[in-house]
Amino acid sequence: MTIEQIELRKILTQMLADNGIDRSTLPGIVKEALEEKITKAVHLALDGRDLQPQIDKAIDAQIRQVIDREVERRVRRILGMTTISITHRKDEPDATLKGE
Secondary structure, X not given: OOHHHHHHHHHHHHHHHHOOOOOOOHHHHHHHHHHHHHHHHHHHHHOOOOOHHHHHHHHHHHHHHHHHHHHHHHHHHHXXXXXXXXXXXXXXXXXXXXXX
């Protein structure tokens, strides 16, 4: 740190101390100021907006996802229990050649 920076730091520390602000009170003040700004920003962003379409869209997406997972789970379970027997018989004519 330069001499100017050290002096500036001393001056700022004294100014804060004169107003009753020290290391223990500073986090509370900052938190309060941030909460205030965040609240204002949220109110400004949501002011006059209808959130129902976004809520409906999010709910529909979740419902679709749950249904897809359940259908997939049930199909896998059913197909997991099903056996398929495939045999090839050379003496049977090919069904696609009947019209020729």
